[in-house]
Amino acid sequence: MPGIRSQACLLLLALGLSLPVGASERTLRVAVLSKSPPMSFVDAAGKLAGFNVRVAHALCDVMSVRCELTAMPLERVVDAVAAGEFDFAAVSLLDTAERRSRILFSKPYYRSSSIWFARPGVEPGAAGIRVAAVTGSAQSRYARAHGWNIVNVPHHAEFPALLTERKADAVLLPMASALTLRQEPSIQSLGLVTTVIQRPELSGEVCFGIDPQNPELRDQINKAFDRIKRDGRFDRLNSEYLPFRLQ
Structure with missing residues (x-):
């Protein structure tokens, strides 16, 4: 009943306890690029768009969280994720040994040259x-x-x-x-x-970067990638933004 619920909330506040936060209220900080079409760019309406941007929103939708996207230059992405400034980066990052020593990687979502x-x-x-x-x-x-x-x-x-x-x-x-x-x-x-x-340093698996202190989020993002590939969202975005197949 509403009265009982209100009393319970007041009791929690009186005890100095936090009210539970619903999964839908959770916000993930996501780094993206603003001038890297077709993967990530600012469209004519001034909004972030592109394949990686749309994939980030799809992943957050599957995880029932809110995405808060911030554009930044590529040179800052790995440093910012490694420092915990972002939960993940929806940026096409080659999986290199140097980067893997600093951040977590999602499962690969395509291979690049x-x-x-x-x-x-x-x-x-x-x-x-x-x-x-x-x-x-x-x-x-x-x-x-x-x-x-x-x-x-x-x-x-x-x-x-x-x-x-x-x-x-x-x-x-x-x-x-x-x-x-x-x-x-x-x-x-x-x-x-x-x-x-086709040099090893210039080609390989491409992944999203993830906060190194949050392996649980990596697992959630990997499951979300699997989901959007199964339900066809990944393939539809692929067709919308790219003239070749990523998988």
């Missing part, structure tokens, strides 16, 4: 060329490790201007982002050549 996008005759590692990559990415670390002349940028949206203005001779980026870049009208006339780079 890296793409070398350059003018004809500009080969990876050639002397004197300028290679653009996103700061904090596996591609940037690879270029730096090999002593390449790197033009680091905060997000993929910088690439078209760098190429058209000849401030970079090539870009190195993930497969999904390369597909979007090829569709940019400003660079379609440049005759750029696409080369798939």
Whole structure:
């Protein structure tokens, strides 16, 4: 009865105890990227959109929690998740040993390669060329490790201007982002050549990053991934945002 329920709540408050919080009131802090189409971007209405954004919402729906999305640059994602600033990152992170030592990973949701996008005759590692990559990415670390002349940028949206203005001779980026870049009208006339780079450091399983202090959340996210794949939501989002199948 309402009267009895009210009395019980008053008793809990009098004893200094917290009222139970329903699962629907739980909020997860989720890091996303804002300029990495088609995976994550800000649409014409000023809202976060893209495959990873929609998958994050689907996972939170399955877990009966509320998602609070915050956009940030890729270079900060792993540090922020490792520090507990976010519960998870709905960001396509290559599962590397260095990252795995700092954060937890969900089960892989696709496998990625890296793409070398350059003018004809500009080969990876050639002397004197300028290679653009996103700061904090596996591609940037690879270029730096090999002593390449790197033009680091905060997000993929910088690439078209760098190429058209000849401030970079090539870009190195993930497969999904390369597909979007090829569709940019400003660079379609440049005759750029696409080369798939199948190096271990540049290809592999792609996962969401999870707070290292919360293995229970990792298990919940993995179960939620299984659920949205079974019920068709993952496949529908795949068709909406990507011209190739992720599984």
